[in-house]
Amino acid sequence: MRRENDWVVRPARPKDLEEVFSLESYWLFAPHWSKAQLEEELKRTDSIFLIAEFSGSAIAYFIGRVFEGELQVLSLSVSPRHLRRGGAERLLTEAFLKARLKGCARVTLEVSERNLPALSLYQKWGFQIVGKRAKFYNDGSSAFLMDKLL
Numbered sequence: 001m002r003r004e005n006d007w008v009v010r011p012a013r014p015k016d017l018e019e020v021f022s023l024e025s026y027w028l029f030a031p032h033w034s035k036a037q038l039e040e041e042l043k044r045t046d047s048i049f050l051i052a053e054f055s056g057s058a059i060a061y062f063i064g065r066v067f068e069g070e071l072q073v074l075s076l077s078v079s080p081r082h083l084r085r086g087g088a089e090r091l092l093t094e095a096f097l098k099a100r101l102k103g104c105a106r107v108t109l110e111v112s113e114r115n116l117p118a119l120s121l122y123q124k125w126g127f128q129i130v131g132k133r134a135k136f137y138n139d140g141s142s143a144f145l146m147d148k149l150l
């Protein structure tokens with residue numbers, strides 16, 4: 001059941017990285033960053049790195065970067081035990097709010113043509129497919145390039 005009030009979204013902290021790393025490793029379509037890359041991301045001033053807590057536990061994260069007036073979505077994952085409860089949407093809401101405050105007017109991302117849950121999420125949020133990179137992922141699938149005005 002979708003219970004929006006159970007979610008709290010906040011900036012990521014060093015103690016979250018173990019959980020973020022486990023989620024990154026779990027999902028086929030996550031970018032599979034190393035712990036060192038995640039630590040570096042926390043220090044970047046152009047990064048929007050958010051954690052969603054559900055009933056007090058960190059179970060989803062968002063990583064994006066602000067570059068020349070655009071927010072680039074780099075990674076977004078939700079714990080497999082907490083899917084379809086609005087966690088991804090809470091993270092997108094907060095990330096886009098922060099991006100607008102940093103002067104962004106557009107959001108861009110890449111998503112596998114085989115990642116139907118993510119495609120469905122981004123289409124629900126008004127993203128348009130604006131390009132394609134053939135055989136971009138390790139499983140041989142192509143990437144759709146998508147964007148949306150903020």
Ligand SMILES: CC(C)(COP(=O)(O)OP(=O)(O)OC[C@H]1O[C@@H](n2cnc3c(N)ncnc32)[C@H](O)[C@@H]1OP(=O)(O)O)[C@@H](O)C(=O)NCCC(=O)NCCS
Nearest residue numbers: 027029076077078083084085086087088089117118120121
């Ligand atoms: C994609 C992902 C982030 C969605 O997270 P989530 O918290 O389950 O999504 P939400 O509950 O916020 O759902 C929002 C919308 O996304 C779409 N959606 C999410 N999961 C879906 C699924 N399995 N099938 C179809 N649509 C889905 C729906 O439109 C949904 O809205 P609705 O519930 O009103 O129908 C999650 O499945 C995930 O972590 N996947 C693995 C990592 C990944 O692929 N990340 C994206 C890389 S670009």
